[in-house]
Amino acid sequence: MRPLAFLNARLVCPAGGEREGALLVVDEAIAATGTIDIPSHAEVIDCNGAHLAPAIVDLGVRAIDLPAFHAGGIVRVGLMPDQSPVLDEPGAVQRAALIGRPDLWIHPIAAATRALAGVELGEMALTHAAGARAVGTGARWIADSGVMRRVLAYAADLGLPVIAHAEDGGLTGNAVATAGETATRMGLPSAPSLAEPLAIARDLLLAEETGARLHLREVTTAAGFKLVRAAKRRGVAVTCGITPAHLLLSDIAMSDFRTFLRLSPPLRDESDRQAALAALADGTIDVLCSGHDPRGPEEKRLPFADATPGMAGAETLLALSLGLVRDERLSLDRLFALLAANPARLLGVETGTLEVGRPADLLVFDRDAPWQIDGDRFRARAGNTPFDGLPVQGKVVQLFKGGRALA
Amino acid sequence: MPQPAAAPSSGRLHFPHRHLTGIEGLQPHEITFLLDEAEGWIELNRRRAEPDKRLAGLTQINAFFENSTRTLLSFEIAGKRLGADVVNMHVGQSSVKKGETLIDTAITLNAMRADVIVIRHQSSGAVRLIADKVDCPVLNAGDGSHEHPTQALLDALTIRRRKGSVAGQRVVICGDILHSRVARSNILALTALAADVRVCAPSTLMPAAIERMFVTPFTDFDAALEGADVVMMLRVQNERMSGGFLPSNREFAARYGLTEERLKRAAPDALVMHPGPMNRGVEITSAVADDKTRSAITEQVETGVAVRMACLDVLTRSARGVEGWA
Numbered sequence: 001m002r003p004l005a006f007l008n009a010r011l012v013c014p015a016g017g018e019r020e021g022a023l024l025v026v027d028e029a030i031a032a033t034g035t036i037d038i039p040s041h042a043e044v045i046d047c048n049g050a051h052l053a054p055a056i057v058d059l060g061v062r063a064i065d066l067p068a069f070h071a072g073g074i075v076r077v078g079l080m081p082d083q084s085p086v087l088d089e090p091g092a093v094q095r096a097a098l099i100g101r102p103d104l105w106i107h108p109i110a111a112a113t114r115a116l117a118g119v120e121l122g123e124m125a126l127t128h129a130a131g132a133r134a135v136g137t138g139a140r141w142i143a144d145s146g147v148m149r150r151v152l153a154y155a156a157d158l159g160l161p162v163i164a165h166a167e168d169g170g171l172t173g174n175a176v177a178t179a180g181e182t183a184t185r186m187g188l189p190s191a192p193s194l195a196e197p198l199a200i201a202r203d204l205l206l207a208e209e210t211g212a213r214l215h216l217r218e219v220t221t222a223a224g225f226k227l228v229r230a231a232k233r234r235g236v237a238v239t240c241g242i243t244p245a246h247l248l249l250s251d252i253a254m255s256d257f258r259t260f261l262r263l264s265p266p267l268r269d270e271s272d273r274q275a276a277l278a279a280l281a282d283g284t285i286d287v288l289c290s291g292h293d294p295r296g297p298e299e300k301r302l303p304f305a306d307a308t309p310g311m312a313g314a315e316t317l318l319a320l321s322l323g324l325v326r327d328e329r330l331s332l333d334r335l336f337a338l339l340a341a342n343p344a345r346l347l348g349v350e351t352g353t354l355e356v357g358r359p360a361d362l363l364v365f366d367r368d369a370p371w372q373i374d375g376d377r378f379r380a381r382a383g384n385t386p387f388d389g390l391p392v393q394g395k396v397v398q399l400f401k402g403g404r405a406l407a
Numbered sequence: 408m409p410q411p412a413a414a415p416s417s418g419r420l421h422f423p424h425r426h427l428t429g430i431e432g433l434q435p436h437e438i439t440f441l442l443d444e445a446e447g448w449i450e451l452n453r454r455r456a457e458p459d460k461r462l463a464g465l466t467q468i469n470a471f472f473e474n475s476t477r478t479l480l481s482f483e484i485a486g487k488r489l490g491a492d493v494v495n496m497h498v499g500q501s502s503v504k505k506g507e508t509l510i511d512t513a514i515t516l517n518a519m520r521a522d523v524i525v526i527r528h529q530s531s532g533a534v535r536l537i538a539d540k541v542d543c544p545v546l547n548a549g550d551g552s553h554e555h556p557t558q559a560l561l562d563a564l565t566i567r568r569r570k571g572s573v574a575g576q577r578v579v580i581c582g583d584i585l586h587s588r589v590a591r592s593n594i595l596a597l598t599a600l601a602a603d604v605r606v607c608a609p610s611t612l613m614p615a616a617i618e619r620m621f622v623t624p625f626t627d628f629d630a631a632l633e634g635a636d637v638v639m640m641l642r643v644q645n646e647r648m649s650g651g652f653l654p655s656n657r658e659f660a661a662r663y664g665l666t667e668e669r670l671k672r673a674a675p676d677a678l679v680m681h682p683g684p685m686n687r688g689v690e691i692t693s694a695v696a697d698d699k700t701r702s703a704i705t706e707q708v709e710t711g712v713a714v715r716m717a718c719l720d721v722l723t724r725s726a727r728g729v730e731g732w733a
Contacts, residue, residue, distance in 0.1 A: 179616075184614040187553035190615065257535055303509065303532050304531060
């Protein structure tokens with residue numbers, strides 16, 4: 001493979017900041033950045049001032065949807081264990097780990113408990129050997145605190161992070177919305193937002209006691225962020241993530257019963273959304289993910305409470321995130337820490353920055369290019385976006401996996 | 408022969424809505440317009456005058472995805488009095504894969520060229536979903552815990568007829584507020600018409616942030632009843648009184664049952680209402696329910712037919728080419 005030289009780029013590196021410069025790829029890895037010597041046989045790509053950043057690592061996707069990931073600038077995903085079959089045995093994990101290569105690297109999150117039932121421990125060591133990079137509770141909560149404690153303790157032995165869904169199932173029950181004015185007016189089954197901090201508080205105490213690494217896939221409430229912030233200060237090995245939906249929308253958006261707004265966890269009230277923006281700004285939030293979960297009409301064209309939760313988020317993650325930068329909620333290089341470096345570190349993969357030696361998983365994007373979100377034109381398996389019709393800015397220009405251009 | 412108020416030439420300005428999916432979205436004057444229309448039908452129904460078959464030749468489909476006896480009957484009688492061809496479709500929940508059938512049913516009903524569709528469904532928002540898929544007017548006969556607009560209209564009309572006006576009346580709604588579409592629609596309609604609405608339920612059956620709907624919540628029924636002009640009791644489903652939300656029905660009766668003794672706290676001429684069917688001896692004693700001077704429960708049934716006639720008439724005016732409604 002010929003060396004590849006990116007010229008006239010605006011480099012965005014979570015480790016090195018933002019600067020003008022060039023980048024050289026040799027043997028599928030980043031060989032030099034800044035001012036580079038271009039080998040005579042190198043292929044040259046003139047970025048014309050476009051941004052060059054590490055490609056996105058999307059932690060916690062629900063489906064394998066290659067066209068959507070590539071359209072969204074994503075080359076690696078952490079795959080949720082709630083697949084069919086559940087990722088709770090080595091064969092299923094190994095198959096998932098290899099199915100996307102070479103264009104998409106899938107890092108499976110193995111089921112922390114068998115069949116995600118929250119009763120018996122999953123085969124963490126064997127699934128890890130088969131390619132799992134973390135274990136998780138999936139979209140469910142482990143009700144039994146004894147089981148959760150053993151999950152965390154056992155995963156800590158193996159050095160595997162535990163990715164948890166933080167909602168107390170006893171409180172949520174069959175809820176599809178957060179208790180409050182909107183749910184009351186709509187007559188929807190709802191649960192108090194307290195369901196989240198209640199679950200987080202327990203898991204944090206258990207993580208602290210067992211020494212496990214805990215990642216809360218989505219934290220969405222003011223009380224939840226407060227707990228995570230305090231735990232980080234105490235030195236607990238906890239990280240947390242969020243999707244653009246919970247940063248940009250509050251539950252009032254569900255008022256017309258549009259099922260594309262049916263998410264898990266559900267949209268919260270405006271004060272929680274403001275708390276999420278504050279947590280993004282102060283560094284409490286570590287990971288920004290798409291929560292990609294394409295669901296077709298048979299699962300979405302239903303009454304609100306009967307619809308399957310989830311959104312097709314892969315193709316809007318970059319543009320919506322760039323909107324947060326434009327709103328000065330965070331800097332561009334920190335955005336790519338949340339989109340690439342942090343999720344990569346969590347999964348224990350050596351990518352997510354533009355440092356020399358890292359794999360050349362690269363994203364060239366136009367930060368300002370305007371477009372309008374239109375679910376019907378998604379490349380994803382389904383167009384269930386809560387942002388349909390929203391004008392945004394920021395487009396993927398080119399995407400590279402290991403220095404190889406992806407269509 | 409007396410006629411309901413003649414359609415004004417600017418009819419669309421009085422009621423610019425294609426469907427009736429809820430009270431939410433209706434302006435106070437639009438609610439009043441429907442009540443005025445219904446008022447005319449009450450008189451006409453009582454006189455048993457020469458029938459007014461203004462919906463003759465139109466097909467009304469009552470698609471009930473959830474069991475109902477009285478609401479279905481009320482809509483059927485309303486349609487037939489107006490001369491419509493009424494077809495009832497019972498879609499038992501057990502026999503269908505719910506979601507799929509819902510959309511498919513909507514498309515099927517539409518293809519059958521119904522002129523008006525009345526829908527009841529167990530899921531909040533389901534009626535609106537169907538309304539988006541069909542070309543004819545859709546009337547919500549109850550969707551989940553969301554809305555039951557004709558019930559609220561008939562309740563408002565009953566209050567207006569007995570009390571002269573809805574405005575300023577102190578109305579207490581008591582029972583399972585959390586799961587009640589009747590409560591939601593009534594809160595919207597009665598507050599829009601400037602009533603002073605109190606809701607009363609144990610905390611386990613009280614929705615979050617209910618005060619944001621401009622009502623005063625109470626957990627103590629005796630306190631809520633103080634000075635009430637209207638007491639509206641809701642039915643509590645038996646399955647919710649067996650430990651899940653309430654310890655037992657006798658405990659509910661003890662705390663929230665409307666007895667003659669308790670009613671003394673309300674205004675001396677307080678009106679007692681219930682959307683039916685009643686759990687006699689639980690939320691209301693027979694002595695209260697059957698007291699003709701206080702109870703408007705049978706009158707509610709009568710107003711119900713008139714209100715549904717008014718809604719069917721108004722919603723089909725555009726299709727019937729009534730002057731001013733094109």
